[in-house]
Amino acid sequence: MRELEWAYPLRWDEVKEVSTDVLILGGGIAGCWAAIAAAKKGLKTILVEKGATIRSGAGGSGCDHWESAATNPCSRVTPEELTMAMIKDHNGYNNGISHYIECREGYDRLLDLERMGGKIRDTENEFVGAEFRDEKTQFLFSYDYENRFTLRVWGTTFKPALYKECKRLGVEIYDRVMATSLITDVNKQQTKVLGATGVNGRTGQFFVFKSKATILCMARPTRIWLFSLGLPGISEFRPLQCMGDGHAMAWKAGVEFTMMEKSLRGQWSGERSYPPYGTGNTHNTWYACSMVDADGKEIPWIDRDGNILKSVSQRYRPSPGQKFFLKGGGESEFPLYEYQGPDTLPIENLLQNGYKLPFYADLPSMPLHERNVIWNVMVAQEGKSRIPIFQRYKEAGFNPEKDLLQSYGEGWTSASFLPRERQLFGIPGGIVNDWNLKTNLEGLYAAGDQLFASDCNGHAAATGYYAGRHAADYAIQTSQSNLNDQQVEFERRRVKSLTNKSEGIGWKEFNLAITRIMQNYCGEIKSRELLNIGLKLLENLETIEVPKLYVRNPHELIRSLEVINILINAKLIINSCLVRKASSKHLHFIRSDYPEMDPIEWHKFITVKLENNKNNKVKVGALPIDYYSSLKENYEIYNEDYIKKRII
Amino acid sequence: MEKKIYVDQGSRIVNPIHFDQNFCTGCNRCVEACQVDVFIPNPERKKTPIVLYPTECWYCGCCVMECPNPNAIRLNPPLMNQIYWKRK
Numbered sequence: 001m002r003e004l005e006w007a008y009p010l011r012w013d014e015v016k017e018v019s020t021d022v023l024i025l026g027g028g029i030a031g032c033w034a035a036i037a038a039a040k041k042g043l044k045t046i047l048v049e050k051g052a053t054i055r056s057g058a059g060g061s062g063c064d065h066w067e068s069a070a071t072n073p074c075s076r077v078t079p080e081e082l083t084m085a086m087i088k089d090h091n092g093y094n095n096g097i098s099h100y101i102e103c104r105e106g107y108d109r110l111l112d113l114e115r116m117g118g119k120i121r122d123t124e125n126e127f128v129g130a131e132f133r134d135e136k137t138q139f140l141f142s143y144d145y146e147n148r149f150t151l152r153v154w155g156t157t158f159k160p161a162l163y164k165e166c167k168r169l170g171v172e173i174y175d176r177v178m179a180t181s182l183i184t185d186v187n188k189q190q191t192k193v194l195g196a197t198g199v200n201g202r203t204g205q206f207f208v209f210k211s212k213a214t215i216l217c218m219a220r221p222t223r224i225w226l227f228s229l230g231l232p233g234i235s236e237f238r239p240l241q242c243m244g245d246g247h248a249m250a251w252k253a254g255v256e257f258t259m260m261e262k263s264l265r266g267q268w269s270g271e272r273s274y275p276p277y278g279t280g281n282t283h284n285t286w287y288a289c290s291m292v293d294a295d296g297k298e299i300p301w302i303d304r305d306g307n308i309l310k311s312v313s314q315r316y317r318p319s320p321g322q323k324f325f326l327k328g329g330g331e332s333e334f335p336l337y338e339y340q341g342p343d344t345l346p347i348e349n350l351l352q353n354g355y356k357l358p359f360y361a362d363l364p365s366m367p368l369h370e371r372n373v374i375w376n377v378m379v380a381q382e383g384k385s386r387i388p389i390f391q392r393y394k395e396a397g398f399n400p401e402k403d404l405l406q407s408y409g410e411g412w413t414s415a416s417f418l419p420r421e422r423q424l425f426g427i428p429g430g431i432v433n434d435w436n437l438k439t440n441l442e443g444l445y446a447a448g449d450q451l452f453a454s455d456c457n458g459h460a461a462a463t464g465y466y467a468g469r470h471a472a473d474y475a476i477q478t479s480q481s482n483l484n485d486q487q488v489e490f491e492r493r494r495v496k497s498l499t500n501k502s503e504g505i506g507w508k509e510f511n512l513a514i515t516r517i518m519q520n521y522c523g524e525i526k527s528r529e530l531l532n533i534g535l536k537l538l539e540n541l542e543t544i545e546v547p548k549l550y551v552r553n554p555h556e557l558i559r560s561l562e563v564i565n566i567l568i569n570a571k572l573i574i575n576s577c578l579v580r581k582a583s584s585k586h587l588h589f590i591r592s593d594y595p596e597m598d599p600i601e602w603h604k605f606i607t608v609k610l611e612n613n614k615n616n617k618v619k620v621g622a623l624p625i626d627y628y629s630s631l632k633e634n635y636e637i638y639n640e641d642y643i644k645k646r647i648i
Numbered sequence: 649m650e651k652k653i654y655v656d657q658g659s660r661i662v663n664p665i666h667f668d669q670n671f672c673t674g675c676n677r678c679v680e681a682c683q684v685d686v687f688i689p690n691p692e693r694k695k696t697p698i699v700l701y702p703t704e705c706w707y708c709g710c711c712v713m714e715c716p717n718p719n720a721i722r723l724n725p726p727l728m729n730q731i732y733w734k735r736k
């Protein structure tokens with residue numbers, strides 16, 4: 001045990017107030033792009049980031065796939081075809097607007113990244129002659145080699161390039177500041193967002209940010225069902241501090257959410273599984289690596305009709321009669337035949353047919369270019385992989401030309417979870433958006449993984465940039481309003497109250513209590529009775545235990561504010577589960593009291609929001625499953641300027 | 649709360665980051681790159697940073713990627729996460 005003096009100046013009682021045109025909360029992929037778009041329009045732009053913008057967020061350490069770049073010169077699918085495929089593959093439960101933006105503009109952002117210093121092409125000509133390479137553009141493709149809409153990229157270069165570009169454009173960056181609440185004006189007919197509050201995780205200083213337009217870019221909730229007391233940093237797939245503050249503050253302010261009833265059986269958690277992309281498997285980064293069983297017998301690959309594929313090359317091609325496929329192994333958990341990609345024979349089938357465990361990824365048998373691209377590009381560039389996997393395995397003697405890497409767990413995910421151990425994974429719920437990526441509140445926009453049915457770096461980049469330019473257009477024609485001092489003071493006191501105690505309960509115990517409640521009462525099988533008890537227990541935690549949370553320094557203050565937000569997110573999820581009175585396959589949603597699967601009258605987005613003026617009652621609404629209507633037409637109506645500029 | 653506060657590193661459940669004092673110049677680039685804020689700078693100038701919250705590490709390796717001095721900092725994934733491989 002070692003005692004240390006706190007390393008930073010303490011500013012608990014200092015308040016700093018700043019004004020800006022555009023305020024961006026969250027400096028991950030979407031936040032940086034939003035800041036770049038707003039700053040390019042010549043507006044004063046502030047970016048508030050809880051961590052360190054240079055590497056923060058799920059995409060800060062790397063990214064190997066740039067998906068849905070349907071407008072790249074080699075693509076053989078149109079943005080409309082690709083977006084519709086993604087929508088259909090999820091039975092309509094998808095974000096038509098944001099994914100269309102991804103398909104239309106994702107490639108533009110990739111070209112921007114290159115100008116900023118990111119690497120997107122095989123400029124060293126390492127892969128000349130490979131069937132996944134386009135010789136003219138030097139682009140490398142993955143998955144569907146015929147239709148060429150997903151690129152392999154050198155994503156470890158991206159975040160530092162974005163950070164540098166933000167600084168070059170004069171974006172004012174507030175690193176280590178956690179946004180804690182949205183400041184609103186509820187007196188108007190429609191609630192308007194006037195800014196946000198924040199607190200510094202090193203000094204404890206309190207911030208008031210006044211803005212004309214605000215963009216939420218704080219990704220999605222985690223640590224709702226899964227929490228590791230021993231290794232909290234790897235409780236989930238995403239970084240510890242990316243746990244959904246943005247959802248909690250938006251919910252409290254009256255923002256409308258949808259699909260928050262959707263959760264999947266856990267897929268990744270560092271404590272329960274192996275590092276993502278670090279075990280033998282065939283998906284994602286490792287698509288489409290050969291596998292062998294314990295005796296070295298090769299595991300067959302099949303097309304969507306069950307035909308065995310004879311060559312490695314066929315794993316990267318659509319089936320006979322198929323136009324294109326989404327990711328191999330399927331985009332969704334229930335891939336539609338129309339878009340289903342090649343995969344290995346299912347594990348049960350293999351075991352029945354005498355294949356022996358354990359299975360291994362067989363990089364040595366892969367054709368030279370395929371082996372090199374999986375190991376030297378994909379594993380080396382993927383998030384959280386470059387150092388812990390690519391570098392450390394090499395140091396420990398792993399040789400991709402000679403060694404077989406073991407596979408663990410079910411379906412190549414390297415883990416197996418109980419049905420009640422759940423996660424927001426595979427395009428989960430989030431904030432409802434319109435064609436401006438505006439929320440239901442005036443002056444408030446959202447982008448990236450904070451939007452409903454979102455995923456991926458390209459999506460975050462495209463929607464971030466798009467929200468940035470639309471929020472900027474709004475800020476240009478609006479003026480700053482005066483803040484409600486009472487609201488700000490209330491928030492300052494709430495934050496400060498955690499620091500006035502010398503004993504109490506710690507944030508970890510609190511987080512664990514939430515996950516236990518959620519596993520018990522909002523697990524795989526739900527019912528009104530269970531959900532109501534869960535909600536009650538969460539409310540008890542909130543009223544009885546929150547006042548006991550205690551912190552010893554600003555770092556712990558952040559962790560404690562986080563777990564309060566996790567509790568709010570858990571309540572949001574239970575409220576969403578209560579109002580969908582039907583089970584649904586694609587939402588992974590089972591209600592024992594409403595067992596009928598997907599009755600037609602429930603095939604719609606159920607929305608929820610808090611009514612701030614009405615005693616914080618939950619207001620339930622619905623949106624048609626195709627509320628975004630015609631993709632191309634709407635996009636063109638809302639983006640005339642952008643389209644014109646691209647042509648010039 | 650007092651101006652001066654004291655913190656303890658608690659028990660070492662894991663030891664994710666190892667510094668080599670022979671190579672580390674104490675420039676704190678790793679401290680500034682960690683999004684989880686696992687480190688604090690050493691109170692002594694130009695000395696290796698302190699791993700204050702080891703169990704909060706996400707094992708992303710960004711601190712290693714941002715360090716200008718090879719061999720100064722090393723990431724140790726949790727022991728239980730050791731993967732098996734064999735020569736073909």
Ligand SMILES: Cc1cc2nc3c(=O)[nH]c(=O)nc-3n(C[C@H](O)[C@H](O)[C@H](O)COP(=O)(O)OP(=O)(O)OC[C@H]3O[C@@H](n4cnc5c(N)ncnc54)[C@H](O)[C@@H]3O)c2cc1C
Nearest residue numbers: 026028029030050056057058059064179383448449456457
């Ligand atoms: C290991 C891994 C590998 C991945 N690989 C790929 C890939 O190869 N291809 C791909 O397309 N996608 C990949 N993804 C997904 C992709 O990284 C995410 O979809 C993308 O980063 C989402 O961007 P975002 O800006 O919405 O969220 P993030 O990039 O996660 O950024 C959210 C930011 O908000 C900040 N924040 C949170 N709360 C607050 C607060 N209260 N105040 C201030 N700031 C706050 C966080 O610190 C963080 O910086 C991967 C994800 C992971 C985890």
Ligand code: SF4
Nearest residue numbers: 682705706708709711
């Ligand atoms: S590996 Fe990542 S989370 Fe861990 S200390 Fe380094 S930068 Fe921080």
Ligand code: SF4
Nearest residue numbers: 672673675676678715
């Ligand atoms: S480990 Fe590297 S980055 Fe960190 S203080 Fe030492 S020299 Fe600087």
